[in-house]
Amino acid sequence: MSALDITREAVYAAIRDDLGCRTVDDLAERFHVLxxxxxxxxxxxxxxxxxxxxxxxxxxxxxxxxxTQPALGEEPS
Structure with missing residues (x-):
């Protein structure tokens, strides 16, 4: 496994666990970035x-x- 694969895997795990986003498109939608x-x-x-x-x-x-930062339009917790 390459470093990029490990990085991608780690980030996806963090996205799933911390944000409940299952796909990159979910992440993009969550933060209104793309x-x-x-x-x-x-x-x-x-x-x-x-x-x-x-x-x-x-x-x-x-x-x-x-x-740690809220998505656009969200109130800080």
């Missing part, structure tokens, strides 16, 4: 560009994070 067909890389790149995540490396998301 329309149409999305890939894990394009969603993560968009989240990084908008400051939702700071770093994405080796299966780790760091910075403010998609798990």
């Amino acid at each position: 329309s149409g067909s999305a890939t894990l890389r394009t969603v993560l790149d968009e989240l990084k560009a908008t400051g939702r995540i700071v770093e994405y490396k080796d299966g780790r998301l760091s910075g403010p994070g998609i798990f």
